[in-house]
Amino acid sequence: MPPFAELKPSQDPAVVGLCPERWTGISKQAAAWCAADAIPAISYLMGKESNATEVVRLGRQQVNSDKPLATDSIFLVASITKxxxxxxxLQLLEQGELxxxxxxxxxxxxxxxxxxxxxxxxxxxxxxxxxxxxxxxxxxxxxxxxxxxxxxxxxxxxxxxxxxxxxxxxxxxxxxxxxxxxxxxxxxPCADYLHQSIFAPLQMHDTALGAPDNWYEGDKPKANRIAEIRLPETQLAANWNWNEKYWQSLGAPWGGLLTTPEDLSRFAAMMLNEGHFEDATILSPATVRVATTNQLNAMIDMPEKERRCRPWGLGWKLTWPGYSAHFGDLHSPNTFGHWGSTGTLLWMDPENNSFGIILCTEPQEPHGPYLARMTNRMRASIR
The missing domain is CATH 1.20.58 (Methane Monooxygenase Hydroxylase; Chain G, domain 1)
Structure with missing residues (x-):
């Protein structure tokens, strides 16, 4: 059976292939960060083979409120959009359009x-x-x-x-x-294409590139589920910010994705399963392999240190040797993923068929210290 033909959540980290004591330690540290207000809220999970941990949710739905983070919270994940x-x-490439x-x-x-x-x-x-x-x-x-x-x-x-x-x-x-x-x-529009060709087939029902108008309608608007981000000073006095409707609904192709840990785990499973998950085929295995391979090696005018130390796939950040920011220090050379400036991270490792998702509401630029420290603990928990 392929590694992610399905994705079964488990309350027991040992079933997922994780050390229970180390996994508990991650939760204790994350809870301490939230209690100290270092991070307003955080939600995370890990997957390995066909199993995944249950989503952990800690902290507050709004930055200056005591209301707990919603069990169906949605996050603005910034550059994970890319x-x-x-x-x-790449889908259009497979279709012969480019x-x-x-x-x-x-x-x-x-x-x-x-x-x-x-x-x-x-x-x-x-x-x-x-x-x-x-x-x-x-x-x-x-x-x-x-x-x-x-x-x-x-x-x-x-x-x-x-x-x-x-x-x-x-x-x-x-x-x-x-x-x-x-x-x-x-x-x-790019947002509509993503919905039709990626999100709907993968049953990512709480994911959108830009919140559509219907997310703001009704007695219980879906937009109320979007976790509030602690704003940097540059946005406090501006006429826009990450938490307002303009930015939430703009659908910026470089940073406007709204999603949940559960939905994002389905995308991660698809990538680790070489483009296929459950009944959906999003990419071919050949395309996934090329997308997650260092593309800089083929650029004859690219300096050697860039090719070796800062490799990129097609939209995917690969493991950068000697660089701890966001990704941490313990990834295998085959790991790929992306981070987001709002405090988010997605990584996948085909070497042991594992992935990690961390979505928080504390901006992490430029070094992602909380993301990197948590990722190190996640990687160390894998048996």
Missing amino acids: PIVGTAV MLNDKVRKFIPEFKGTGKNSITLRHLLTHSSGLPDMLPNDFDLRNAHAPLSRFIEGICQADLLFTPGESVSYQSMGFCLLGEVIQRITSL
Whole structure:
């Protein structure tokens, strides 16, 4: 039987292949962080083979409230969005709609400027395009509650930081462009395509790229289940923030995903099962293997230290030797995943068919200390 043909939750960590004493220790430390208000709320689980722990939920639903974290809480997971948008791009590759070396201008003709003609979809997926992470007027766009189209206009006018393929610099705006490519190929907004082609087939019923209008309707709006994030100072006096409707519903392809630990575990199981989970086939095994392999090795102008020390798959961060931030220190060389600036982490290890999900409401940039420390304890708990 494939490692994740199903996903059975268990109250006994030993059934999942974890040391019960070490697993209990994780809960004690997380509870202490919440009690000390180091983290307002945290929810996490682990999976191995076809089993998973039950979801642990600690802390408060709102930052300044005593109300416990809801048993059906939803989290804004920020940049974990990126590899899921990348998965949609890879589906279109499998359908013959695009190639990784296709130029971005093939799909977005107005994407012009010095050096931009050479930017490919592969560059966008591997943070090697030379585009900036955020636009110079990013704060002004958010403050004005600008639609995604305004961000696309800005990216088309933005200057590059370096020649594509010659360095690596994390670039959220590259994934904004990928969302636009998806829309221009499918004639569907990126959010709708993800729902139809990934979330619905995987039965991720509490997941959306941007909260739809119906999440705010009725006597018990689904949006009330979204856990409140402790805001950084830069957002406190702004006309936008992570907790308000504009950002929750924008559907930013680089950071607007809303989901639960349970839903995200189904996506993780699919990736570890080479693209298939239960009745849904999202990707082929060949595509999963390529997506989780270091793409920088094939870039002839990429410096050796970048290829060796900061490898990227197609949307997926791979294990970075000697770098503890977010991912911790104990991952195998085959591990892949992503983190989110709101305090979230997803990792998967095909070497022992395990995954970990940590969703909290304490922003972790730039080093992810709580995420990294918890991940080390998770990895150490695997028998």
